[in-house]
Amino acid sequence: MSKEPEQPEPSRGRRALLRGAVLLASGLATGPLAAKKTDARKLPAQAGDELCFPSWEHDGRMLLAGEIEIGATPLLVYPRDPATGVVRERSRLNQILVMRFAPEDLTESMRPLSADGVLAYSGLCTHTACGVSEWKSDEKHLLCPCHGSEFDPLQKGKRITGPAPRSLPGLPIASRGEHLVIAGPFTSKVGANA
Amino acid sequence: MNSMKITLIEAACLLGLLALALPGYAEAPAYNAVTDARLRAPEDHNWLQYRRTYDSWGYSPLKQITAANVSKLRAAWTFSTGVVEAHQSPPIVNDGMMFITTPRNQVIALDARSGEQLWRYARELPDDLFQLHPTNRGVALYGDRLYLATVDAYLVALDARTGEVIWEAEVEDYLAGYYMTLAPQAIKGKIIVGMSGGEFGIRGFIQAFDATSGESVWKTSMVPGPGEAGHETWNEDDWKRGGVSVWVTGSYDPETNLTYWGTGNAGPWMADQRPGDNLYATSVVALDADTGKIESHHQYHWSDAWDWDEVSAPILLDVTRNGRALKGMIHAGRDGYLWLLERDKKDIRFVDAVPYVHQNVFTGIDPESGRPTYDPTRIPRTGARTEFCPSIWGGKDWPPSAYNPDTGLLYIPANENLCSAISGEPAKYRRGELYMGAKLAEVEVFPTEAAKDHVGELQAWNMATGEKAWTVPFKSHNWGPVLTTAGNLIFSGGTNDRLFRAFDATTGKILWQQKTNSGVVGVPVSYAIDGKQYVAVQSGWGVDAQRKQDFLNKHWGTSTQVPQGGVLWVFELPDAP
Numbered sequence: 001m002s003k004e005p006e007q008p009e010p011s012r013g014r015r016a017l018l019r020g021a022v023l024l025a026s027g028l029a030t031g032p033l034a035a036k037k038t039d040a041r042k043l044p045a046q047a048g049d050e051l052c053f054p055s056w057e058h059d060g061r062m063l064l065a066g067e068i069e070i071g072a073t074p075l076l077v078y079p080r081d082p083a084t085g086v087v088r089e090r091s092r093l094n095q096i097l098v099m100r101f102a103p104e105d106l107t108e109s110m111r112p113l114s115a116d117g118v119l120a121y122s123g124l125c126t127h128t129a130c131g132v133s134e135w136k137s138d139e140k141h142l143l144c145p146c147h148g149s150e151f152d153p154l155q156k157g158k159r160i161t162g163p164a165p166r167s168l169p170g171l172p173i174a175s176r177g178e179h180l181v182i183a184g185p186f187t188s189k190v191g192a193n194a
Numbered sequence: 195m196n197s198m199k200i201t202l203i204e205a206a207c208l209l210g211l212l213a214l215a216l217p218g219y220a221e222a223p224a225y226n227a228v229t230d231a232r233l234r235a236p237e238d239h240n241w242l243q244y245r246r247t248y249d250s251w252g253y254s255p256l257k258q259i260t261a262a263n264v265s266k267l268r269a270a271w272t273f274s275t276g277v278v279e280a281h282q283s284p285p286i287v288n289d290g291m292m293f294i295t296t297p298r299n300q301v302i303a304l305d306a307r308s309g310e311q312l313w314r315y316a317r318e319l320p321d322d323l324f325q326l327h328p329t330n331r332g333v334a335l336y337g338d339r340l341y342l343a344t345v346d347a348y349l350v351a352l353d354a355r356t357g358e359v360i361w362e363a364e365v366e367d368y369l370a371g372y373y374m375t376l377a378p379q380a381i382k383g384k385i386i387v388g389m390s391g392g393e394f395g396i397r398g399f400i401q402a403f404d405a406t407s408g409e410s411v412w413k414t415s416m417v418p419g420p421g422e423a424g425h426e427t428w429n430e431d432d433w434k435r436g437g438v439s440v441w442v443t444g445s446y447d448p449e450t451n452l453t454y455w456g457t458g459n460a461g462p463w464m465a466d467q468r469p470g471d472n473l474y475a476t477s478v479v480a481l482d483a484d485t486g487k488i489e490s491h492h493q494y495h496w497s498d499a500w501d502w503d504e505v506s507a508p509i510l511l512d513v514t515r516n517g518r519a520l521k522g523m524i525h526a527g528r529d530g531y532l533w534l535l536e537r538d539k540k541d542i543r544f545v546d547a548v549p550y551v552h553q554n555v556f557t558g559i560d561p562e563s564g565r566p567t568y569d570p571t572r573i574p575r576t577g578a579r580t581e582f583c584p585s586i587w588g589g590k591d592w593p594p595s596a597y598n599p600d601t602g603l604l605y606i607p608a609n610e611n612l613c614s615a616i617s618g619e620p621a622k623y624r625r626g627e628l629y630m631g632a633k634l635a636e637v638e639v640f641p642t643e644a645a646k647d648h649v650g651e652l653q654a655w656n657m658a659t660g661e662k663a664w665t666v667p668f669k670s671h672n673w674g675p676v677l678t679t680a681g682n683l684i685f686s687g688g689t690n691d692r693l694f695r696a697f698d699a700t701t702g703k704i705l706w707q708q709k710t711n712s713g714v715v716g717v718p719v720s721y722a723i724d725g726k727q728y729v730a731v732q733s734g735w736g737v738d739a740q741r742k743q744d745f746l747n748k749h750w751g752t753s754t755q756v757p758q759g760g761v762l763w764v765f766e767l768p769d770a771p
Contacts, residue, residue, distance in 0.1 A: 056625050076624065092322035092369065092626065129324040131627040145628050146326070148635030191322065
């Protein structure tokens with residue numbers, strides 16, 4: 001099986017774990033039977049996290065603010081804990097799309113969310129959590145290919161068409177040197193409602 | 195590996211000690227362990243696996259309920275699962291204990307006589323999981339355990355008596371687009387599963403696990419890698435993300451120890467982006483059940499560009515064709531052709547193929563090899579919109595056909611008079627995201643003029659002559675898995691009117707029907723307790739049946755809505771006065 005390069009993790013072949021709820025509840029479990037340690041790569045994005053590529057794209061390097069071109073297809077990045085260097089890439093809830101607009105295209109209400117024209121949004125559709133992986137370059141809309149929901153990043157992620165029940169959550173960002181960092185929580189719940 | 199064994203032994207001891215101390219264990223119902231002998235020759239009153247028998251007939255030898263008395267059939271009891279989306283799994287019955295599954299990977303154990311819930315397992319799924327196909331097609335039973343393949347790509351072993359988790363094995367990484375929806379297959383101490391995710395740039399495979407320990411025994415890729423036979427049918431690195439998912443349980447021939455699995459289409463959808471025949475896509479593959487070695491295969495159609503997965507397992511049966519008796523395999527293809535193949539220990543040979551619905555892609559079939567030729571204007575390609583028939587869901591999708599040895603007829607839940615159009619575009623791979631070469635939201639399904647008459651069909655084909663015996667048409671499209679019984683009956687739902695019906699197995703005449711809560715896309719079964727026969731099926735519409743209805747509503751300007759929510763229905767005859 002061809003696998004993308006990943007950060008070290010427990011061997012999949014040996015993950016046949018006995019997980020008898022009886023054992024866990026009785027407190028007798030030790031070693032492999034104990035509850036799994038929290039995977040830092042699954043933790044939610046935090047204010048202060050840096051933005052970087054996942055380990056399976058661009059060698060997992062840090063995102064440079066200067067490489068985001070005006071009007072270009074959004075880039076998919078993940079939050080990185082600056083203290084530990086852990087990239088929070090083991091949760092799709094942490095998928096972040098970054099894109100750049102000309103500063104004059106941003107309304108006054110959009111500017112607090114942006115850094116030099118760069119905007120960031122959740123990469124998961126609010127309909128069924130399918131990845132918002134398409135970019136309609138003429139309209140500058142984000143598109144979910146699964147069911148056709150479209151979102152306008154210049155209107156705080158407003159749904160333009162499709163079955164999505166609400167806007168795409170935005171993510172406030174700020175510049176730190178040549179990099180970008182998360183400046184606050186997502187503007188609404190990430191992913192589907194269910 | 196040694197430390198793992200020690201851990202398992204220690205844990206088994208702990209479980210044993212606790213079993214003595216816990217009243218729940220002490221009161222667990224008596225359970226008749228499922229052996230290989232029982233799977234090979236199940237008692238008439240049981241339904242121990244997906245299609246009841248390894249040959250995938252979907253046939254029950256019970257005959258208390260007959261064409262003569264089925265009009266009196268009534269609901270004995272029902273059970274609401276509390277879950278929405280497609281309830282496709284058969285109720286698996288072992289000596290009065292029943293197991294059903296629901297979307298989001300719940301397993302519910304019931305008293306098959308009274309409908310009382312015995313236990314329920316609800317898998318805790320990841321909060322970031324996206325489900326393209328939120329469904330599950332059932333469990334496998336082996337020993338005193340039950341096995342479930344999950345949408346986050348785990349195989350889970352439960353104690354069939356209590357629902358306690360015994361082990362779970364991560365089969366693949368759901369974050370890379372892998373998931374499972376099929377019922378596992380149990381053969382001689384192994385639990386065999388296939389992997390879904392063909393729309394996400396996966397590399398499909400079939401894998402066997404040790405039923406006791408959960409350790410992997412063998413794994414066979416459905417996209418051959420460098421140095422493996424068939425690799426030459428792929429161009430450059432296309433094989434790495436070649437799709438070929440496996441999402442319906444295989445058949446098995448104990449005489450040859452070969453297990454036969456149908457495979458999905460290659461990915462991305464646009465064939466011009468992955469030149470070659472693309473083995474083992476859209477094929478039937480025969481694997482040695484002990485080793486996973488591919489002994490033979492037959493590719494129904496090469497270099498698929500129509501999303502015509504051929505995942506339904508072939509029905510294994512002995513037939514006589516043109517005066518010659520042969521060990522046959524019959525498959526109603528999503529490509530709209532009914533395929534008859536011949537099998538032995540070393541080979542699969544083409545015998546015959548005829549269209550069972552309108553199909554405008556094939557221009558011919560080689561009489562020796564069975565290889566079709568194509569109309570090039572009907573092959574979807576990058577940068578163009580291409581129309582073709584039947585639709586992307588084919589003449590028949592996953593809902594299983596059934597074979598009745600008493601009538602000699604094969605019953606196919608078909609869809610006629612539907613076509614599709616796909617607009618191809620370059621596919622860009624992004625891990626865990628759709629990788630299709632076409633926007634899913636822009637795929638078209640549209641009815642032909644003839645669809646005003648009907649879309650859904652139940653077809654019967656005479657296996658002795660290879661000719662169609664009769665067709666029952668439905669205005670609605672049809673997503674109904676088929677059960678047939680020795681009572682000269684067929685049971686099936688699948689239509690948007692929420693009906694579950696009984697048909698005369700000889701003539702196709704509708705003899706009885708019941709309006710249910712939702713649309714019936716579940717696999718029906720029959721079983722008996724203390725000599726009393728029951729018919730059971732889940733009603734719970736969703737996934738592709740709903741998507742197809744949405745297409746038809748859009749085209750016809752209708753607003754037909756089939757309510758969701760799963761209910762298990764169990765039917766019986768009234769007791770004699």
